[in-house]
Amino acid sequence: MTKVRSNKPPVLLRQRAQHKKKNPRRWFGIPxxxxxxxxxxxxxxxxxxxxxxxxxxxxxxxxxxxxNYVKIATDPNIRDAILHVLWFVIPFAIIPTALGCFLxxxxxxxxxxxxGSSIASTYRTLLYLPQIIPxxxxxxxxxxxxxxxxxxxxxxxxxxxKVTNAINFESHPLFVQLLFSLILIWLQVGFTLLIFIAGMSxxxxxxxxxxxxxxxSFLQQLRYITIPLLKAELIVVILxxxxxxxxxxxPVYWIxxxxxxxxxxxxxxxxxxxxxxxxxxxxxxxxxxxxAIILGLFAYFVLRYQRKSGVSxxxxx
Numbered sequence: 191m192t193k194v195r196s197n198k199p200p201v202l203l204r205q206r207a208q209h210k211k212k213n214p215r216r217w218f219g220i221p222x223x224x225x226x227x228x229x230x231x232x233x234x235x236x237x238x239x240x241x242x243x244x245x246x247x248x249x250x251x252x253x254x255x256x257x258n259y260v261k262i263a264t265d266p267n268i269r270d271a272i273l274h275v276l277w278f279v280i281p282f283a284i285i286p287t288a289l290g291c292f293l294x295x296x297x298x299x300x301x302x303x304x305x306g307s308s309i310a311s312t313y314r315t316l317l318y319l320p321q322i323i324p325x326x327x328x329x330x331x332x333x334x335x336x337x338x339x340x341x342x343x344x345x346x347x348x349x350x351x352k353v354t355n356a357i358n359f360e361s362h363p364l365f366v367q368l369l370f371s372l373i374l375i376w377l378q379v380g381f382t383l384l385i386f387i388a389g390m391s392x393x394x395x396x397x398x399x400x401x402x403x404x405x406x407s408f409l410q411q412l413r414y415i416t417i418p419l420l421k422a423e424l425i426v427v428i429l430x431x432x433x434x435x436x437x438x439x440x441p442v443y444w445i446x447x448x449x450x451x452x453x454x455x456x457x458x459x460x461x462x463x464x465x466x467x468x469x470x471x472x473x474x475x476x477x478x479x480x481x482a483i484i485l486g487l488f489a490y491f492v493l494r495y496q497r498k499s500g501v502s503x504x505x506x507x
Contacts, residue, residue: 282375286375326444341359461474462474
């Protein structure tokens with residue numbers, strides 16, 4: 191019987207066989223995977239089980255199947271909470287990403303070369319400061335500014351004679367939604383700024399000098415050079431803060447509490463209130479389980495796109 195000989199060198203064949211037979215690196219992932227599935231996986235499984243019950247948190251629970259998930263589809267309060275969190279993705283993720291990229295280009299390409307590194311560092315620190323301040327303190331700060339009737343703004347308006355009576359800013363749902371959107375932009379823009387500045391430091395200065403010699407304006411350099419080179423950073427930023435926006439809890443809890451009349455309520459705060467205030471643990475667990483699945487699918491497709499596009503923050507641009 192004639193043997194079919196391989197065109198590959200025998201040394202490479204032996205190395206590949208040995209690599210398949212014994213690859214010790216894969217064993218290093220076992221402790222981390224065990225801890226992940228043993229803690230997070232178990233918690234998700236228990237949460238999903240309670241989502242199939244009518245448990246109120248105290249008495250014995252009764253298995254009710256998918257009734258809680260049916261209620262999610264029909265309850266207007268849950269529907270409004272989902273719409274709110276989808277709306278808050280714009281000020282929490284999209285606007286800070288675009289604004290952070292623009293401000294990073296301004297700081298890196300103009301303020302730092304013309305005004306010095308100290309001025310650029312000062313602006314960068316001031317923009318990143320909201321990320322350092324605890325959310326509880328942020329909530330107290332904004333309540334102190336907008337409080338009725340003795341807040342900072344109301345004191346100024348009344349004492350200066352611009353208005354006769356103090357304004358209750360927190361009583362108008364639409365105004366609170368818009369104001370909360372501005373606060374979210376203020377909170378997030380510093381994070382995106384630092385990521386994009388780190389990416390810009392890897393740009394080839396010769397490319398930027400050539401663009402300037404060719405007469406490219408600042409916006410043209412940003413659009414045709416900087417943004418394409420920051421593709422990896424854009425994916426990381428969008429993935430990170432979009433997931434944070436969809437599972438947002440802290441800013442809503444500490445700044446607005448979900449009010450007024452549920453105008454800023456989101457699924458995470460709705461689930462929290464069902465767990466600890468509404469005695470509907472099953473419904474709260476169903477909302478949490480549903481959004482865990484949505485977030486997992488979102489992260490999967492974004493990471494899959496990143497792998498297919500071949501971009502990585504570790505690539506040498």
